[in-house]
Amino acid sequence: MLPRRFADWFGSRGWQIRSHQSALIEHAARGESVLLVAPTGGGKTLAGFLPSLIDLANLPARRRSALHTLYISPLKALAVDVQRNLEAPISEMGLAIKAETRTGDTSVSKRQRQRHSPPDILLTTPEQLGLLLSNPGAALMFASLKTVVLDELHAMYNSKRGDLLALGLSRLQTLAPGHRRVGLSATVADPAALQRYLMPQPMQGEARSALVLGQAGAKPKIEISASDEYVPWSGHLARHAMGDIMEAIRTAKTALVFVNTRAQAELTFQALWRVNSDNLPIALHHGSLAPAQRRKVEAAMTRGDLRAVVCTSTLDLGIDWGAVDKVICVGAPKGAARLVQRIGRANHRLDEPSLALLVPSNRFEVLECNAARDAVMAGELDGERLKHGSLDVLAQHILCLSCSKPFDASALFSEVRSASPYVHITRDDFDKVLDFVATGGYALKRYDRYAKLRKTPEGLWRLAHPRLAQQYRLNAGVIIEDPMIEIRLQAKGRPTGVGGRVLGQMEEYFIEQLTSGDTFVFSGNVLRFEGIREDGAYVSRTQEAEAQVPSYNGGQFPLSTFLAQRVREMVSKPETWDLLPDPVGEWLRIQELRSVIPKPGQLLVETFPRGAKSYLVCYPFEGRLAHQTLGMLITRRLERLRLRPIGFVANEYALAVWGLRDMGNVDMAELFAEDMLGDDLDAWLAESALYKRTFRNCAIISGLIERRSVGREKTGRQVTFSSDLIYDVLREHEPDHILLRATYEDAGTGLLDIARLTDMLKRVRNRIVTRQLDRVSPLAVPALLEISKEMVAGEANEDILHEVEASLIEEAMRVD
């Protein structure tokens, strides 16, 4: 099977070809697409490329200047790293094969050259594939394509990037009908979804690629740091455990310290350095740091200069650092698959177990860590809810293709619905999206003369103006970040607004709430905010050890449904409590005594007075996002019942609502009835800031508004044309517009997690257990402790105006 030259090369390295590697060669020989599921460290990437290298080695070099293999990775850095790794077999076997990367960093001249005279192997990202397909020469460039390799497919397939990539693949299928696809993936609960993703879907039934399973690695060794003396009631910073973490770093060669948010990364980094008496080289890495700084950390890591890096999900994926031998996860793991992924970053040798330390930062997280460890050891993973292809992404794709050449709507419809995320799309919806791209798709036909797409006499759709292609290229892609503002370090003794080194970027909404003199943590330092100028937010260094303004904005990933289920089960089984640290076991036992421990299918709702207020606390364990949405809807209902709710707070496990009147006599079955997802939801969406943010993302991806015109403008930062204004007008006049539908579908799984809330309400129907207590229950304490700390992220309503006014009046009228 393996050509002589290749067998010799394996031999010279002292390697044996692995069974999954030869399996991939066999599938390639039969021209079959295939999904390879294997843990890191198994030579997975090489397996993906071997068939291409063998094929190319057999072709006479002079006859080629044609693209043979396209490799797509979710990370630019990974594409660059893989290209570097490919150079070894190519040069050591003396193969005349050209492998090149194409990313946002590739020079214009090189990109042009690649279009006209492509390398044999091109390594790139989903966004770049979109841009390539928008070129008039795309048909020529991809006609010779034989193989597409999709790396880290598990991280892409079920997202908007996955939709974009799937649509790109459907176009490649038209341009190069004979090509085959290789998917490389970490272990997933449902490989069938990925197998479908790899194949063009037929009109009837479904097509799946072949599946090859790599050899499973050794089971990891997972420890959970927990003390029998003290486990915090709430919080996310694990301050109590910094000594343990430091000790774990000290006993490792190189450790990755994963946290869930940027703010946690900053604070953990600071806290570690406070106890780093040996001055071990510990660095910080997260997505908001200036790219140059991140590159510096990565380079130091590659050289082996660092003992630990505190990082966020930015390092979940990416290039392999052989030296990492321990992974420390601070805070909740959120999901079993995420935990496996992170643990897999340590020790890339299959036969040795990876070492991991989980550091829960509060009691609920102790439960979550135990549940996650049990799941990982049992080899069970979270299933993912499969999303349908997003309509805003389809709009972008249609514009992309029209930049390349005129298209026939019916042919494009067939092509689009062959992509697995879009198999459900109806012709009617497709036409609506097409109409949206062409003229906005409004019932009031006002924009025919400004149309972006027009019909040719032959009935094909063509781009109305070349300027639009330029606009598309500047705005392509589906990753929309919060509007960011640059953080500039003001030089000592110089006025605000002059010069200033860029430290990185932060969300505009965070900066906007600061006033000059406030301190906050960024880039590992406590910084003093000086003011906003046209080119960014200016800060200076300060000697203060603690920042005044916390920048915690919750986790990005909600607790997975699968893990939530396991946590609920663990809580409901008193016989397992002995395995938990003493304070946690005691906490649950007193809860059982004073209130009740809900059974796995039940929803416990407690009410009790405290101070002058009345509380209602429930424990759905469905993640913060779903709880926030539930909180919004429940308070609306309580308001209607004239119970005068004042506020609520949601965490991953519970929702607490408080008000001025006792809520103990409310009919909970009615309060939690599924019909809240009708009018109440609708009324709330009309004003929800989270929903408007979702709309903004859809508006940008679909090309309705431009990315660049959304943030700052030259005339001053505040002069922005807000997508909120568009939202209000569109909702008022055309509530069923295709873009509002795209927004609603996003909200189902995104920031509002409506889908999960729906499932929960269905699950607990007739299974609500209520307790009217005379005081706060043990289980309710963590939620109540969070009340003063954080309210719902991004949601502010007019109550703020009331409160501000009331506080002014109170201040003015007080006679003391």
Next chain:
Amino acid sequence: MSIDNYQMQAEVNGERLVLDCAGAAWWPAERTLVFSDIHFEKGSSLARFGALIPPYDTRTALKRMGALIARYAPSRVIALGDSFHDRDAANRLDGFERATLASFVNGTNWVWIEGNHDPQPPTWLGGRVTAEIAIGGLVFRHEPAAIPQAGEIAGHLHPCATVTLRGHSLRRRCFASDGTRMVMPAFGAYAGGLGVDDPVISSLFAQDFAAYMLGGRRVYAVPARGTPRFVGVAAAR
């Protein structure tokens, strides 16, 4: 008619004005209703450059204007400039919009103030066109004058204010006034905004001036100097 208790009242140069949360000012003594920066057809203006945003902004503005006119039954209406987003905007109104606007204009003593977006507002819709108009203690013009003039009611700047509470900020359009002069909020559905802390706005006023922020059912007054911050005060309530 009775005026809702919730209406915020403000005095400018001794004249009492009612600030409506829909973004218009009502001057009861003169039965005069003032709109500023309506920017009719801003949507279609942007559409010309490829941003096909919903073409309903004119209708939204007309609907709100109609409701205010019905509520206050003014004998005079002043459109304080930038009523049309560009010189061609009036020609892009459709029949329904034209008829609606004409019925407003012809139903009352209508004054178009010239703005920088519409230096020559269309006269074929009716109403009179002028650069500025002085009535009683007030003078109405589009751009605030460089030399402060008591009683000036102007637009042009689209003031907005932000309040912050417990880490949440809320930004709304507002009237800005120190009791001597006032800048009106933009009325147009797609009009952007400028923070009252921007020197362009704050330099117009004496040391203390107020932002009258537009809420859903009423107007709220907050001090406008600096960014108002009320972190934590609510906990004491």
